[in-house]
Amino acid sequence: MKWYMLTLVGKDRPGIVAHVTSALFEGGCNLGETSMLRLGGNFTIMMMVSFNGNKHALQDMITGVAESLGLQVHIDAIDAKLHQHIEPDVSITVYGADRAGIVAKVTGALSEVGFHILDLESDVGGTEAQPIYVMYIDGKANEGIEAVEATLDLIRQEGIEVHLTPIDTMVG
Amino acid sequence: MTLLTVLTYPDPQLKIESEPVSKFDDALRIFIADLEQTMRASPGGVGIAAPQVGCTQRIVIVDVSSKPKIQQHGRLILINPEIEQWEGMAKGREGCMSVPDFTGNVIRAERIHLKAQDEFGEFHQYDMQGYEARAVQHECDHLDGLLFLDRLVSRRHDLFPRKKV
Incomplete structure (x- = not known):
């Protein structure tokens, strides 16, 4: 079986996931890890699909349902495996008045101390007049949590609220 | 001592409610030694419950002493454990x-208040908190046929952890 990354994006409406995944199931595909969420009124899907055929066959399988739902489709053959999770040891939340460059500033600082982002989601709340930016990051502090705390202190001095919580996974 | 085989979901035995222990004999203590060795053989494992090795008896072992800087009671053999009081919530x-x-x-x-017997049938009471209390609650769930999968909450959308009182 080969793995493909299937990406679908389009105007949100109820039933997208059911229609898309039914078409894949009926076409003989299996799903691996997926991420599906609504962003700005669009519904976005990224999923690992295992399929014993080529990219064109997968494209043909999904085109009908994608067109009927108004979704853009993108398919990549990928080198992928399941059961390759990396356990995060730090959770970081960031918020502040929305302004250009928050993500670049925070993630740039994290990158310099070897922080490996495993999961990131961000959102804009507040009002149109006073938007607030909120970001959640889970990751692995490859050079230690103290190094991450030190670099986040510099970010805090610029008026961005940053909270770090160590993740100590309890295995029982 | 023997390393026991740890059952993995979806083994149906993990969903069975365990029976109270009534005989505190050498056979029980030999089983507990094997169970403890099995727990210690698992990387990072700080607790184990008897049903995880296919024995549906109300037996739990917890030892979080490998974690630095936390309040804990060391090696705990908890037989017929009963959590009598709960306080606070933490994710x-x-x-x-x-x-x-x-x-x-x-x-x-x-925070929890716990009553349990040891491997000789003696009753003990414990007040515990944080990581150790989490481990005990996780293991006691196994005795009722519950996995942490039964209690999952979103990995996201909890902006900041509540301040601990």
Whole structure:
């Protein structure tokens, strides 16, 4: 079986996931890890699909349902495996008045101390007049949590609220 | 001592409610020694419950002494454990020897008061908190046929952890 990354994006409406995944199931595909969420009124899907055929066959399988739902489709053959999770040891939340460059500033600082982002989601709340930016990051502090705390202190001095919580996974 | 085989989900035995222990004999203590060795053989494992090795008896072992800087009671043999009081709530990440390659967030009581017997049938009372209380609640769930999968909450959308009182 080969793995493909299937990406679908389009105007949100109820039933997208059911229609898309039914078409894949009926076409003989299996799903691996997926991420599906609504962003700005669009519904976005990224999923690992295992399929014993080529990219064109997968494209043909999904085109009908994608067109009927108004979704853009993108398919990549990928080198992928399941059961390759990396356990995060730090959770970081960031918020502040929305302004250009928050993500670049925070993630740039994290990158310099070897922080490996495993999961990131961000959102804009507040009002149109006073938007607030909120970001959640889970990751692995490859050079230690103290190094991450030190670099986040510099970010805090610029008026961005940053909270770090160590993740100590309890295995029982 | 013998290393026991840890059952993994979806083994149906993990969903069975365990029976109270009534005989505190050498056979029980030999089983407990094997169970403890099995727990210690698992990387990072700080607790184990008898049903995880296919024995549906109300027996739990917890030892979080490997974690620095936390309040804890060391090695605990908890037989017929009963959590009598709960206080506070905390979200924390859990994994399980019976659920490989998956971890998730679970809400647990922050502090608990616990009554349990030891391997000789003596009753003990414990007040515990934080990581140790989480481990005990996770293991006691096994005795009721519950996995942390039954209590998963979103990995996201909890902006900041509540301040501990």
